[in-house]
Amino acid sequence: MATIVNERYALSLYEAARDEDKVSEILDQFAVIAEAIREAPDFLKMLQAPAIALEDKKKVLQDAFSGKADPYLLNFLMLITEKRRVGGLLEMQEAYKQHYYEEHGIIEVIATTAVPMDDALTDQLIAKLRKITSKEVILRKKVDPSILGGIVIKLGNDQIDTSVKTRLAELTQKMTQIIA
Structure with missing residues (x-):
């Protein structure tokens, strides 16, 4: 900002x-x-x-x-x-x-995956994001092996995190609360 x-x-x-x-x-x-x-x-x-x-x-x-x-x-x-x-x-x-x-109805989205996305998945993601946002989507792809799997989507100030790394961290947190 x-x-x-x-x-x-x-x-x-x-x-x-x-x-x-x-x-x-x-x-x-x-x-x-x-x-x-x-x-x-x-x-x-x-x-x-x-x-x-x-x-x-x-x-x-x-x-x-x-x-x-x-x-x-x-x-x-x-x-x-x-x-x-x-x-x-x-x-x-x-x-x-x-x-x-x-002014031109465009949104920039950053999609982070553990491995590079193929063209078919990229096209599906862009189509889905266009439908959700009703805007033209500029997709920036990043690869970060540390997320292990899944995808992290940064859409303006919002973030959708379905990465394996985050899911494991959430599971660890829940297990720690149960055990403690």
Whole structure:
């Protein structure tokens, strides 16, 4: 969940993009920039460094993203750098994405299984989730062998956990209460 300040910056960018009919374009570009920041966190540290002049930071942003990012997004990056809010860039990108998803009836679901899901099971799960949520579903699959079996579904702020690991923990808890 984004802080209020980061949420407001993201909403401002989203509204400007909507006014210019560039919401999807900026969504995609913002995601690429956020991924690049995740892969090169030193770039973000440089933009936050008080020892580096603002003009130098803006030049780096211009050199890195001019012609690759929409001018609205580039100006946004320069603004949050100038206002010393660039540290919240990843939260802002996530908040922007959430605004897009809400407006377009999309929900992101994370499904964690002990082994990779095959395509048939993936399609069944997406169909079931569409029916339950009445939204378009973007399914992110994760594999975590520690859950032993079953599935853990994170749907917004809700979580459905039918993993063997959780079932065993619940059984252990019940046995402990009976014995104690």
